[in-house]
Amino acid sequence: MSESKSSHYVHGASPDEQERLSLLNSLLNARSLEEMRIQSGASILDVGFGLGQFAALMARAAGPSGRLVGVERDPDQRARAAANIEAEGVADRVDLRAGDAMDLPLAREEWGAFDIAHTRFLLEHVPDPGAVVRQMSRAVRPGGRLVLADDDHETLRLHPALPSFERLWSAYMRSYEISGNDPLVGRRLVYLLHESGVRPIRNTYIFFGSCAGNADFDSYVRNLAEVIATATDHMASHQLLARAEFDAAIDDLHAWSRLPDAAIWYGMCWAEGVRPGSPDA
Numbered sequence: 001m002s003e004s005k006s007s008h009y010v011h012g013a014s015p016d017e018q019e020r021l022s023l024l025n026s027l028l029n030a031r032s033l034e035e036m037r038i039q040s041g042a043s044i045l046d047v048g049f050g051l052g053q054f055a056a057l058m059a060r061a062a063g064p065s066g067r068l069v070g071v072e073r074d075p076d077q078r079a080r081a082a083a084n085i086e087a088e089g090v091a092d093r094v095d096l097r098a099g100d101a102m103d104l105p106l107a108r109e110e111w112g113a114f115d116i117a118h119t120r121f122l123l124e125h126v127p128d129p130g131a132v133v134r135q136m137s138r139a140v141r142p143g144g145r146l147v148l149a150d151d152d153h154e155t156l157r158l159h160p161a162l163p164s165f166e167r168l169w170s171a172y173m174r175s176y177e178i179s180g181n182d183p184l185v186g187r188r189l190v191y192l193l194h195e196s197g198v199r200p201i202r203n204t205y206i207f208f209g210s211c212a213g214n215a216d217f218d219s220y221v222r223n224l225a226e227v228i229a230t231a232t233d234h235m236a237s238h239q240l241l242a243r244a245e246f247d248a249a250i251d252d253l254h255a256w257s258r259l260p261d262a263a264i265w266y267g268m269c270w271a272e273g274v275r276p277g278s279p280d281a
């Protein structure tokens, strides 16, 4: 996994993590795409595209005259993304680039030219999310849109309550803070738009939960267990939780998920703004 000195990405890009991220995409992408309202012919910048699955959907929505430039730091993610983009048949309009969200690799003429700049689940992994949003703001044309989607980990509620898992979740949030990242960045998305000179126009939660009896419930439970699993070494190295406590909490989660009334409530924070400077801004 590649790391810049300036940010720590806790999940990495192991095959297991790539499988989890792929699962998350399959659960979330239809709802995310609906909110984007992408117009035919749109030029889109996607920052931290991961496996490229959502980038492929956005590129398809933009149609053959659309264009998507993606930026991703990790070479393993980029390799998987290139294969996904090819398989989705949108490689003709997608340009995947190596680069850091804090220092976007755009050509001079590309700055100020995109219709939409989008990022999802990235701002929580960088120490200065405002710097990323300011770059995104410079990348779109006046009147262009910025779309930010990210976690506020405190929105998670399990019912019936599961105290051992709640302790684990708190340790997981603490691991973000230790890395200099914000586990609650989702609630700050509108602020981040405003702070970077973008006019906020809309915010919402995209529901990312499920309950017993729903066909996808096991997938949500798996995502929850695995998103933390990738961070266990990091948590253990900072003595946030003993390994045995971690294992017991995950066992408890799986047992809990077999309750007939088990429910996961979670909302991904989503916010949209417009760069001022044109009649439609």
Ligand SMILES: C[S@@+](CC[C@H](N)C(=O)[O-])C[C@H]1O[C@@H](n2cnc3c(N)ncnc32)[C@H](O)[C@@H]1O
Pocket (backbone or CB within 6 Å): 004, 007, 009, 021, 025, 047, 048, 049, 050, 051, 054, 071, 072, 073, 074, 077, 099, 100, 101, 102, 119, 120, 121, 122, 125, 126
């Ligand atoms: C949780 S994944 C989300 C991927 C994708 N946006 C999605 O929603 O499926 C975060 C991605 O951001 C990348 N990333 C983390 N820090 C980065 C940085 N500073 N610059 C560019 N990419 C970064 C990671 O390598 C990872 O692929």
